[in-house]
Amino acid sequence: MTLIKTKHNRRSFLKVSSLAGGGMVLGFSWLAGCKPEGTAEAVEAIIMPDNWYDVNAFLKIGNNGVVTIMSPNPEIGQNVKTAMPMIVAEELDVDWKNVIVEQAGLNTESFSRQLAGGSQSIRQGWKSLRMAGATARRMLMEAAAKEWEVDVAELTTASGVITHEGSGRSIGYGEIASSAAGIEVPEEVELKDPKDFKIIGVPTKNVDGKKIATGQPLFGLDYQQEGMLIAMIEHPPAFGMTLKSMDAEAAKAMPGIVDIFTIDTYPEDVEKQWSDTSAFSELVAIVGNTTWEVLKAKKALKLEWEGKDAIENTSTIDQELEKRLLAAADDPARSRKDGDPEAAFRDAAQVIERTYSGPFLAHNTMEPMNFFAHVTADHAELVGPIQTPEFMRKTAAARLGLPEEKVSIMMTRMGGGFGRRLYGHFGIEAAAISQKINAPVKLIYTREDDMTQGTYRPTYKVTYRAALDADNNLIGFHVKGTGAPESPVFNNRFPAGTVDNYLAENNSRESNISTGAWRAPRSNFIAFAEQSFLDEVAEAAGKDPIDFRLGLFDRAISDPVGDSNDYDPERYAGVLKLVKEKAGWGQDKPGVHRGVSAYFCHNSYVAQVVDVVMEGDKPKIEKVWCAVDCGIVVNPEGALNQIEGGIVDGIGHALYSNMTFKDGKPEQNNFDKYRLIRHSEAPKEIEVFFVENGVDPTGLGEPSLPPVAAALANALARATGERLYSQPFVGTQQVLG
Template structure:
């Protein structure tokens, strides 16, 4: 495994002040050793003469463990001593870094080889420096835990002793990566590098930011679809600590010296609103989505064969509909951002999943040169897609420009839940045609979303497996703002698809796992159209989870199965329900995961466990409903999350894979609700079609949860 480096992009190799080597590389795969201010790079490391290694983590840390996992890859190829590694969060720098983003579970897929090159190239240069000092051949040397060894003579030097000499050497045109069997860090459980700071309350989050002379701000925002009719601000302005009250862009901001003062002053505002566009309620969305399901002039997203004809003539037709509500992202840390708009530039600090977009949007809003806008990333107390939006950072920047002072904008929990950017509400209709022998010969799915953009995934299974196949996608534009929510669209589509497939298998009198495997074989041997998922990887996780769950062989245990492909990874899950003292108890979730090489075992396990729990909790309880543009759920007393005594045991098994890592932040969520729903059917004979499950007719009279 080797990678050729582009020497045309080599810029300069030099020692840092005081000695040492700093290694970086560009997004186009070139590698160079240089001072950090002189070269564009993605990820880089520095080695000091006292044998400490600093690795800069360029991507936003939202709890997905990227700040630990990225440096692990560099340190692995460097063969470094992890105890001597210091991790530093980098600021946004589009000239030096490539794809500083947390979105779509794509960071690891994008950066795996780049990070390996950084570590492997530094290791080669350190070995070459030792070879020259000892006058021996490079190939006679080895490295181990931060040391270069010449075993024949017994000599060794640590990396710090070689760093200055290594920095003066030419950068190699080709480096070899380690083989998986030689990994010492990758694949092992490594503690999150921020654990100590989190536990001891160090200021690492956006809400911790403080600047001398900073004003605190809160904003009163209108109901969806309305505009301000009148505002009375006198009472708020007269309150202690209030510096300014500003009406701007259909909002009212209160700025002052303390959180408590600003919060109380905002309550003193008197704002009335009037309709600006359609002021929609949940009942309106339900009606509109049902109407759109009947829309005739829809161009299919994918079509194979003639599903219309098959659905008219097949001996058995199965038709089902599934509906999902809006969901809040419910981040533990509400939205916040710091901005200081000065004459010579704009300073931004805060939690952002897409910091480059944030910087661009603020520059455009203020009409300033983007090069004059800096952005410092903080750790995020949750994101789940919400912090891909720049609305809150733009508000902070605009207020700072208006009051000519540094501003920290804060959202309360109620602001966060009233402020929109919800998971889109969606509705699906599925139709399947079976012949007299239970063969699956036709499939049609139509999805409608409220501001979802694309509510369907037309190339997912059973695409390629069923001869007559059609997928339609329809979007309803609404004043209710939405944004990506962990595994966009798939978070509910996974439940709907996998629940429906279970019904098809039941109608065909077949085991649901065997039935899926049969049609995966069909897609493999006789594909109908393009197959854009990896059938072997899908079959692998299905077989593994069936084995680990002892599928169909446990007494007094009701098992439900689901499997899904999302963000490049494949996950199969089995839910296990028991009846205990008259209650339905979800005892265990078993997952088999193929995400390629697992970088940090503990971080990977937490991602899968967290995705499953998040998927179950929101499917059971989560919803945002609206009345005249105002959400009914505005805090955790009405927006129900899963509770600790309701969380099942989660057992995770990773496939032994040598392929490059694929996504993991989102893939575990989509199949979780379906595994539960299919197990619930086994236990009760009742199907679940709408979320939240606890409001379903099938749940009435069912005692769910722990028996004690």
């Protein structure tokens, strides 16, 4: 049994009140002040709320016993709308079938700290969600104890019913909820022993599954209001360009067109939030009655553009990044050095050096960017898919000249996020358009607008060097990263800590091609490079690739180098050992080529074995074996789905996807030119194995993606005899068709 405090600095995380019509409402902080230990990944958590105590979620217990949990977290497909309420319901001790989950909007002062990013929702919510459920349960028990005049310690609960064994009395939560609303919030509550969990750990279906399968309007693009107009934008065709002139006369005269004008989304006097990444502030807005009419007018516009800034080419960026890999580190403070790497390389019997590269990538959420806005003289109503509603509200208020409390934001379900919907310029654009035409408007990006607007995954390059002594021991390791606009290197990640002589350094390059977080930022590339390289080093050392890695972890366990290593070597080795056992590593099957990889990011550990067969020059992925250590698995059904999706996503982007630029202009603007993985290219089978260790849960939205590209590359190297150094694998290299 664990005790947890419900107060911090004398402020309570919880507030209680009675429910109109009978029952109780417990307000609590969804991501309350139980900041997870360790801050190494704080940056990846994107942004931490600065006030951890605000009540932003509600638990209602009606007098009929039905429990409603208002989930304020944006749902982007990571299934937190199911998993997080499961945690509350567990500690409340109710049956999951009596729980209703509702999405809350950012439209009152109460709902004020909401974000989705960095696979952090479950990790950060774990303690506060348990506390909320446990507190409500305790208050219900205290109310019952008072009514029956017995000691609360004599009461037990199960399935939403309180029982006093001594007297044989029992009462449902619904019947006592109104009385519980008058009980003072306890300062300390008991949490369940994980072995008593009845909901956590049970595969549970997505709460919106049926609505999705029947086409209910859930997404931003589905949102409609009476009298609503449709807006589209036209942005410059190239990064570095702005509008020179516009001839909209013919387009304005087309049927259904209300107006065509330019907007400056971010005038200089508007303070931008970090989430306001946008390459194009000045846009042409086309507003009309229906989508098709607006689309036709958009195509009829006569627009001239001019260069105002650097006009970039992928080929030039690539060349410059290669030069940076040879240049000195840009900032020694961003380096890590252990021992004497120069000496190690000088004395080495064998040095292996390889360079890896990855392209810009678009997010390509299936639902293109969109937002609804209705701005009047004294109020703005915004509705749509956004991962960072609070930042959008700040910027919208500044842009519209309204106080923040006059801007309401309602979040819809999101047709994919992958990081893209952290950057909410489209909401500000919709608001600016609505204000200008004084009407409710839904802004819709075409796929082309969406894919060419920017906010891409940065392009990366990294060079690895390994020094082996005459006995094939790894005595020196050097990694140097570059990218536009950031280097992918994490100085303190594996294999830092396993080698006496180690150097990690960076030298990155600016670009006006806008970039942002893309599912598992940096890890999504560096895992491919690092784990491909280690595979080759193991080969050069004449060692089995798993045994070679396990040897490194042994060193990090017994005698780690340095004290800032950003991983737990035992858990890391644990997933490798598990996948080795489950996949039957070492038992070769004719025609099947295997590759292995392991990576740690977003606080979870993943190891994978990929089995590939070649059909001509086309790889077919027979099976992916995947071992995961994410602590306690809250919802195994949703967890499996996330892991499978991450694997398919990682394989698809490694094999096929590429965003290139010529004269500042994206060369891919729709799915005929930008290749995404399809049904026939997905692995035939994915089998997932969880490490059972009772550790507090960590996220799963991202961790299965990074390692799989290397496991695939290592399998393909065995299949074809050619190592892969550059993504995408298909198209840029000759070995694969």
